[in-house]
Amino acid sequence: MAITSRDVARLAGVSQPTVSRALRDDPRVSEDTKKRVRDAAALLGYVPSEAGRALSSGRTRRIGLLVTDLDNQFYSHIIAPLHRELETHGYQLVLHTETTDESVAERLIANGLDGVILATTTVESVVPLRLRDRGLPFVYFNRTAALVDADATVVAPSVGLQDAVDRGLALGHRRIGAVLGPQNTSTGRSRERALRAALADRGVSLDADLVRHGPFDTDAGDAATAELLALEGAPTLIFCGNDVMAYGALNAARRAGVPVPDGVSIIGFDDLPPASWPIIELSTIAYDYVQMAREAGRLMVRRIEERPQEYAHVEFATTFIERRTLAAAVTR
Amino acid sequence: MAITSRDVARLAGVSQPTVSRALRDDPRVSEDTKKRVRDAAALLGYVPSEAGRALSSGRTRRIGLLVTDLDNQFYSHIIAPLHRELETHGYQLVLHTETTDESVAERLIANGLDGVILATTTVESVVPLRLRDRGLPFVYFNRTAALVDADATVVAPSVGLQDAVDRGLALGHRRIGAVLGPQNTSTGRSRERALRAALADRGVSLDADLVRHGPFDTDAGDAATAELLALEGAPTLIFCGNDVMAYGALNAARRAGVPVPDGVSIIGFDDLPPASWPIIELSTIAYDYVQMAREAGRLMVRRIEERPQEYAHVEFATTFIERRTLAAAVTR
DNA sequence: CCTCTCGTTGCATACGTATGCTCACATCAT
């Protein structure tokens, strides 16, 4: 049924291996022959079989992206640049979403991937261990795991959060709350640590009553903020674990009838596109996540093709972006 | 390096084909042997090679999803349910994003997919033609192309739009504008046709000056709405091609200082999650896009495994959901 | 004129699994 390299070989009057070499532009094939082979291939509409190629070469040129919650806006914005970056290197992105930790690694391995980009690892995940044991190269994107070292692209939250904290304090905020991400993610942890450190640096500490933890999603941000706003001494400024949680915070404030920023100020983290929309205008900590995705792609390709001794840890700087949702503290 | 079925066979004291059959639970293998093989496979940590399997069986159990603009929120919400649906049938989703129309088909074919789900087809796309010529099964999701028939899941916009139009007219709106999607997409066309028909049914017609077309994204919705609001006789109600464009419309109104809904009413299409957020409260036309994604997955699997004679065209009903962004018309 | 080298092509085979066919053996009816 399908056209194989043998069919092309027959038409071009050469052997099958010559077809294989000619189409991959092997220098050992004469220009003359290459042209003949290419013409024959085009005439027949020949398309090389990935399966045959994978079996023979042992490589698939496919890279897996492991994400648990695809619904999360953040990852939508990551996939496109990552896809494009890998494409320029001749690799293809394959999406994997699984929730259970144990079977994931097996499926990644079974799928004959050349490498895996881990985007939603939890700190205690065993997936990196399994991949390492199998010799399947992988790269951490955004989050890292504790058990195994590897190439990684991470965000350095300190600078951006320090600026945000300073600005918040300057605006008179003293009762400061936090709606943070899960403590079993490296991002959740590092942002919390950086926030506490930035406050401590100015002699302020987070009141434990005003801190909440939850998944990095809108519903969690909504619920946690609703709780905080209902408190006797509600915070006048709330730091959120990411923008998506901050959307939830804005919703909760609206539902509670607390105006933003006059009743409460909200600060996010990520600077996703909606943060700069006129109807949202979210103050947030920004970093170049598109560049970060591309860098993760580059690290992945380098890991596969060059197997460097050292692991690269690329950090991305953060900056504070002030928008409408931050204003002077008002005592209610 | 890697463990093959031959290694398992040696350990279990059987032949390689028996391993292949035992692990796929072939009834021709005795329970006793199966157990021995499974134990040996587990002991060695054997994972079947996708490449070998694909080459031998001619099937990959991989299905491609072709999307041009991944950034579009709509598709983020589609991918997860589609992924899950295919997974339950033992298939895996592979994301393909390409902009050029010509090379796409080749890459889809080359990748040894069992089938393709086309999510962002334009009406005049040749991809369906190429796929048909190759005998690669495919399904239309949401949009369809004109040239080739195939299984399809589509939205029937008429009912929802008729209700929305009736409600808008009841609220006194007469100057009605439209910020619509591209005319080379079946969704763009069918929504425009349904809107015009619904208005015509009530003896109203769209003023050509108040109609704009553009890509299904926030920026386009923003730009078009800004134009409409700047007109002498600006519309009091604007229908948008989808929710994402409606976000842009809301932004444009905010920027222009026109309050929503008191200055202008906005109606979207899709009912994505943000539409029901307290800070947005977008009136919109809803349908069950999660179910639609799952149905597309089911059609795809059925097409691959049963090759039915007839093509299925599954329609999804729409309903109008009234929220804050629609109110009585006010003359400015 | 012989040998050596270089450039080009073909030959043989490996990659790992699935499957049609054969075959051995046991069970059972005749």
Place this chain on the structure above:
DNA sequence: ATGATGTGAGCATACGTATGCAACGAGAGG
């Protein structure tokens, strides 16, 4: 006791490409 039936496993091979190695011819150098 013999043939028929059925069960379970092995043998041989196919799938399509890539690659190490051999081979071939031409040209160059001695």
